[in-house]
Amino acid sequence: MIENQLIMKGKEAFQAAFDDDPKCVSAAPGRVNLIGGHTDYNRGYVLPVAIDRHTVVAGRRRTDQEIVVHSQTLAETIRVDLSTVEQQQNTSWIEYVIGVVSALVGETLPSGMELVITGDIPLGAGLSSSASLELAVGATVRDLFDLQLDDRSLASRCWTAETEFVGVECGIMDQYAATFGEENHALFLDCHNKTHETIKLTDDLRIIVVDTNVKHELAASAYNDRVSECQEGVEEFNKLLSHEVSSLRDVSVEEFESYAESIRQPVRDRCEHVIRENRRVQVAAQALKSNDLEQCGNLMFSSHESLRDLYEVSCPELDMVxxxxxxxxxxxGARMIGGGFGGSVIALATSDMLNSFKKVVEKSYFTETGIEPEIYTSQTSDGVTSIKYKDIR
Structure with a gap:
């Protein structure tokens, strides 16, 4: 059973780092988003699935106030006194850990702790390794200190850690997928109301992630530009429409078409992508319910075209794949995933089509770019899980 394997992996990593057993071990999955590019921070709709790659965190309490965190993946140990920590707003991995601890218990820790982080999610591949780390840390801290937090609250506080402590302007999708994912299901998630519905997937569906191993320099600044442009669009539609517009999900496709000429470029294109993408997600969710994989796949291709032409966050390597x-x-179907300007492509295939596509990418990508791609085949997974010491064997 994969859950038992993950728990044992965490236990063994902790023993190697601290020469003792942990008191609890937690594991949280990565995720891919079938459709819904850049709609999450616009409080729209997304359709993610949790995948069978995980971050595992094992921990125990200390008798002092120090937090000692060892990353097995990075072969690095960092010691922190939480009472002296300030918001750094950078993306060092330790900031995600301390941000979650702060969001869960504040600066008044009953005691310090020792944590070991391991796992098999490739960093920077668009599989949401940061949210997976946050939820695995959060679940471990919740168990170590017997915090009375349900999963919804845990996901929300991990999101707060990333947006307010680390300073990444992201939506709630990644944290919710890592929390509420279900094996053989997709999550149809409303990022505004923070509600979700699970949709059964066909058993022979396979998820392929092609990491292009490129990341263009525009990524960080352009992402922030898109956030600002979408906010400008919200302000403009608030002036144009008779109802309140708190985010672009409040604007229908028909309303956009009626007032599009009143919005300056490139804000108009950014809004068009988000508004039409929200509708694509809704239609794709219905298609999955009907097991209409062809329609869902076509919507994924349309999503990529919109991300490329209207939102302008793709790049030649992504387009090629x-x-x-x-x-x-x-x-x-296939489309780019993540922030853009590099990163990964997700593709959907039945099991018998899997090798055909992998062979095409393996044969052609290096020839065209001089870069070796990473190709991951994933299946769906359940969300975050944790086991206390008495149950660890």
Missing amino acids: VDWAHETEGLM
Whole structure:
């Protein structure tokens, strides 16, 4: 059972680092988003799935106030006194850990703790390693200090840690997928109301992630530009429409089409992508319920075209892989995932089509770019889980 394997992995990593057993071990999955590019921080709709790659965190309490965190993946140990920590607003991995601890218990820790982090989520591949880390740390801290937090509160506080402590302007999608994911299901998530519905997936569906291993310098600044442009669009539609617009999810496709000429470029294009993408997600969710994988796949291709042409966050390497997916007979859909300007492509295939697409990418990508891609085949997974010491064997 994968859960038992993960728990044992955490236990063994803790023993190697601290020469003793942990008191609890937690594991949280990564995620891919089938459709809903850049709609999450616009409080719209997304359709993620949790995948079978995880961050595992094992921990125990200390008798002093020090927090000692060892990353097995990075072979690095960091010691922190929480009472002296200030918000750093950078993306060092320790900031995610301390941000979660602060969000859960504040600066008045009953005691310090020792944590060991391990796992198999590739960093920077668009599989949400940061949210996975946050939830695994959060679940471990919750158990160590017997905090009375349900999963919804845990996900929300981990999101607060990333947005307010680390300073990343993200939506709630990643934390919710890592918390509420279910094996063989997708999550149809409303990022405004923070409600979700699970949708059963066909058993032979396979998720392919192609990491292009490129990251262009525009990524960080352009992401912030898109956030600002969408906010400007909200302000403009508030002036134009008779109802309140708190986010772009409050604007229908029909309303956009009626007033589009009143919005300056490039804000108009950014708004069009988000507004039409929200509708695509809703239609894709219905398609999955009907097991109409062809329609869902076509919507994924349309999503990529919109991200490329209207939101302008793609790049030649991503486009190339999506084009190959489009040309691979039997492959259902593909699109870029993550912030953009590099990163990964997700593709959906049945098990018998899996190898055909992998062969195309393996043969052609290096020839075209001089870069070796990383190709991951994933299945769906349950959300965060944790086990206390008495149950660890």
